Amino acid sequence: MPFEKGQSGNPSGRPKGSKSPHAMQWERLSSAIVGIHADRFNQELQGLEGKDFIDAYTKILKWFKPTLTSIEATGANGEALNFTINLKPTDGSRDQQGVLPDTDRPE
Numbered sequence: 001m002p003f004e005k006g007q008s009g010n011p012s013g014r015p016k017g018s019k020s021p022h023a024m025q026w027e028r029l030s031s032a033i034v035g036i037h038a039d040r041f042n043q044e045l046q047g048l049e050g051k052d053f054i055d056a057y058t059k060i061l062k063w064f065k066p067t068l069t070s071i072e073a074t075g076a077n078g079e080a081l082n083f084t085i086n087l088k089p090t091d092g093s094r095d096q097q098g099v100l101p102d103t104d105r106p107e
Contacts, residue, residue, distance in 0.1 A: 030064060 003009060014020070019027070033041060041060075048056055073081050 026063075033060070 045053060045056060073083075075081055
């Protein structure tokens, strides 16, 4: 019997904090590269020079760090947009001007 529209076979979803099998597999692979195979990987990299070294390093790095993409924001008529982003830390360390919050200042 098919599910009704808007419902799934697991309405509560994956438990919070649990990882998919795919994510766990990538964690094991990355642990192997930086742990078990680190010496061999470093030996192989040391054997490379110049562009070959950079190419190999960036190829493996992209699997561990996401690639950032820049975008250009323009208005409806293609004009430049001016905007301000105010960042507020969630850990209470420093505000956007680099000033310690009152609770962290020494007395």
